[in-house]
Amino acid sequence: MPLKLVIFDVDGTLVDSQGLILAAMRAAFAEEGLQAPTREAILGIVGLSLDVAVFKLVPDLEQTQRARLVDGYKQSYMQLRAAQGAAQSSPFYPGAFDALTRLREREDVLLGVATGKSRRGLDKLIAGHGLEGYFVTTQVADDHPSKPHPSMIETAMLETGATAAETVMIGDTSFDMEMAAAAGVTGIAVKWGYHPATRLGAAQAMLDDFGALDGALEQIWGLQP
Structure with a gap:
């Protein structure tokens, strides 16, 4: 698979x-x-x-x-x-760590990051939250044009061998959803972030909380728990 x-x-x-x-x-x-x-x-x-x-x-x-x-x-x-x-300065949203852990434990899923943070900033955050080893690909602002340019997603797919049909982008801003659309991947928006839902029109799915993520992925890919 x-x-x-x-x-x-x-x-x-x-x-x-x-x-x-x-x-x-x-x-x-x-x-x-x-x-x-x-x-x-x-x-x-x-x-x-x-x-x-x-x-x-x-x-x-x-x-x-x-x-x-x-x-x-x-x-x-x-x-x-x-x-x-x-x-402490950047706490997890409710359910975020559990969702990451569930996905990391799956043999059919790889995890990645695409962020406007610097490499230094992302590394500090990963270490602070104990997320070492969770992400197989990490794309940061140091290495790419700014979102919504698709470079981050395209590079993540290249590094992992995933196709666009096998990739989703999860984010809270219009930049994330426009980046996903530009890369030809499914964009999943979250409602708890920094852009209101009215700006997330490019999303193909929307989450009220992290508990809804597994169901959204099942609907997109047919993944079973």
Whole structure:
């Protein structure tokens, strides 16, 4: 039986990092003497590569100051994460760890990640939550164009040998669902993340909670528990 590939977004899908993201972005703007964007605006760009995200927040700002905002965000994020710990600053959503563990134990499923995080950030999160060995492919912003470009999914499929029909992308933002559509894979949206359901129209399935994931995969692929 061909192996199935389940790719997860991270922030807003597996873990709730909004407190950390908001605090780091507000600190970066304050350092530049600028008024921070609204909570909704900041959470609305989560998932994009950081330089693209900052551009979307302040497109009229001079390029060198945007670059300082990017660096300031990185520094603030790392300091806050170090003070709180990765698991505490980015806790799992209810049911996330159990869902990952159930899927990891299956012989017919491979797990992957496609995230706007850096490699360093993802590694810290994986270590903080004890997820070493869970993901056979991990795609990060360091190595790819920003979502919704399909590069992350295409590379994950290439690394695992999965076809588009054997792959799903699970995420909380329109960027995740548009990326899935661009790669020709099934997009499964979650309702608990940072984009409202009204922005997730490209999704082919939608989850109210992690308890519904197994049923969604069964419907897509006919997988039995």
